[in-house]
Amino acid sequence: PRIRPELFGAHLGHMGHGSMGWASRHPWQNDPARDPEAARYMRESGVTFFRAYLHHLFDVLGGCGGSVDRDPIAPGANEPCDYTRADHLVEGLRGAGIELVPCVGLYCPPWLSSRRPSPLHSGLWMVHRAPPTDNARWAAIIAGLVRHWNRERGYGIRLWQVGNEPDNWKRYWVGGNLDEFADYFATAARAMREADPSIRISGPDLANLNATAWPAHQERWADGFARRCRGLFDDFSWNSYHPDDFTAQVRDLRATLAAIGNPSASIWLAEYNRTAGDYDHPAVFTFDGALYMARAQASMMANGIDRASYFLWEDGHPLGFFGRSPDGRLLPRPSYHAFRMHAALARLKGATWLPTTATGTGVSVLAARHADGKGISLLATVDRPELPEMRLALAVAGMTGLHVAEAWGYAPEGEPARIPVPAGTGGDRVDAVLPPRCLALVVLRADGNPPP
Numbered sequence: 001p002r003i004r005p006e007l008f009g010a011h012l013g014h015m016g017h018g019s020m021g022w023a024s025r026h027p028w029q030n031d032p033a034r035d036p037e038a039a040r041y042m043r044e045s046g047v048t049f050f051r052a053y054l055h056h057l058f059d060v061l062g063g064c065g066g067s068v069d070r071d072p073i074a075p076g077a078n079e080p081c082d083y084t085r086a087d088h089l090v091e092g093l094r095g096a097g098i099e100l101v102p103c104v105g106l107y108c109p110p111w112l113s114s115r116r117p118s119p120l121h122s123g124l125w126m127v128h129r130a131p132p133t134d135n136a137r138w139a140a141i142i143a144g145l146v147r148h149w150n151r152e153r154g155y156g157i158r159l160w161q162v163g164n165e166p167d168n169w170k171r172y173w174v175g176g177n178l179d180e181f182a183d184y185f186a187t188a189a190r191a192m193r194e195a196d197p198s199i200r201i202s203g204p205d206l207a208n209l210n211a212t213a214w215p216a217h218q219e220r221w222a223d224g225f226a227r228r229c230r231g232l233f234d235d236f237s238w239n240s241y242h243p244d245d246f247t248a249q250v251r252d253l254r255a256t257l258a259a260i261g262n263p264s265a266s267i268w269l270a271e272y273n274r275t276a277g278d279y280d281h282p283a284v285f286t287f288d289g290a291l292y293m294a295r296a297q298a299s300m301m302a303n304g305i306d307r308a309s310y311f312l313w314e315d316g317h318p319l320g321f322f323g324r325s326p327d328g329r330l331l332p333r334p335s336y337h338a339f340r341m342h343a344a345l346a347r348l349k350g351a352t353w354l355p356t357t358a359t360g361t362g363v364s365v366l367a368a369r370h371a372d373g374k375g376i377s378l379l380a381t382v383d384r385p386e387l388p389e390m391r392l393a394l395a396v397a398g399m400t401g402l403h404v405a406e407a408w409g410y411a412p413e414g415e416p417a418r419i420p421v422p423a424g425t426g427g428d429r430v431d432a433v434l435p436p437r438c439l440a441l442v443v444l445r446a447d448g449n450p451p452p
Helices: 036-045 084-095 124-129 135-152 178-195 221-228 247-259 287-302 334-346
Strands: 009-011 049-053 099-103 159-161 200-206 235-241 266-273 307-310 322-324 330-332 352-354 363-369 375-383 390-395 403-410 429-434 437-445
Touching: 036 330, 036 334, 049 307, 084 099, 135 178, 178 200, 178 221, 200 221, 200 266, 221 235, 221 247, 235 247, 247 266, 287 334, 287 363, 287 375, 287 437, 334 363, 334 375, 334 403, 334 437, 363 390, 375 390, 375 429, 390 437, 403 429, 429 437
Parallel strands: 009 049, 009 307, 049 099, 099 159, 159 200, 200 235, 235 266, 266 307
Antiparallel strands: 322 330, 352 363, 363 375, 375 437, 390 429, 403 437
16 A cells, blocks of 8 residues: 555644743744744654644734734624734745644634633633534634635645534533534535535544533434534544554444445544643653554554644643753654654655564564665664664565665664664665664665665
8 A cells, every 4th residue: 555644744733833831932933934943843754734723823812922802813703804824824834845734623703602611621712612603604714714725825725624522522612512513514514615615624523432422422423423414524533642553443433434324434533642631641751652653653554544643743742742952952752753754654755565574572564665666665663671682684575685775763862873784784684783672764775775
């Protein structure tokens, strides 16, 4: 099968501003047109798209010093939207070659909100998460955004996500039930497609594929949404935290889609990470995070997940890819390095996956054949901390005369570095001595040169 670059997305929460005190550095943070440090890491990482909430794109909550009294997306019932700030950010991403996937499901202007109270939170944030009082008026706002970006500006934003964990009625679809969300989604989908018939629409982005619908809890959200909104969504999305093997979730979701006569629908893991709320979990900051990323990527590839976005990209956030040094420099965490090394396989245009077998415990291998048929790339994940070193022998069946064009790795508390591979290694075997915990990428070519 073809390598899917769409597996290498990330959620971008702080775009052009700091938010919630996590990373308030400057008013152009993570804007690739004005933040050269962030742009460099975006380019090197291989990230193919950013999923972003509408309220961050437009700075609805005033993280960049804006007034929260006048909603920038929809200031009032009959007032025009101000697209200036979001247009600039979209153009910055386009210039960097990175796709934007807007998530519009966490936003409702205060004047249109039902203002249902949450047992967990209060204030403006919950006003924006409560269902609208008029779905048609809300859908018209979102359709206007589709029309502006795709017809008026020609940005060609193709995938739009409607919904974010609506099965959590206490936090994200405040006081709302399944029937209300289905009507909300259907109304939005029809209006958005009228604005641009070429777009794809994803939803409902469930927090739990097995969640039952409040208040009766007699029906699963996944089943109920799929039936009610059949024909209105192109991609079924959900979030998953902690598991690094998605086999059971994908099997369950495929059964749900097959039951409504759409077994081949695209599936999107919209958020994934080692943890969701335990911000002190060591895997977020240590090499365990890199190993989680490696296992998660292998599972997504093996199970045919079409698109995925890691939660999340930016620095300062407890779950992000980056920390920050005392002098203000970005410090990539191990999960970032693992993401980057796996994305290196996806950047091989036209490459295909090869079946692999790992005979040693604590070792897994991914392999990709280059499009010209003259080489392969091998990515090995090693987790044997009880050993002083790991001697790795990679046997490449059916391909002879290959030579090492590049070999580099990442080990705990280090930086990506070239790894030693014995000179003269070729034929159908590659030998390397590696640290007992590491990721190692070896590029083999018949001519010894990098792949085209």
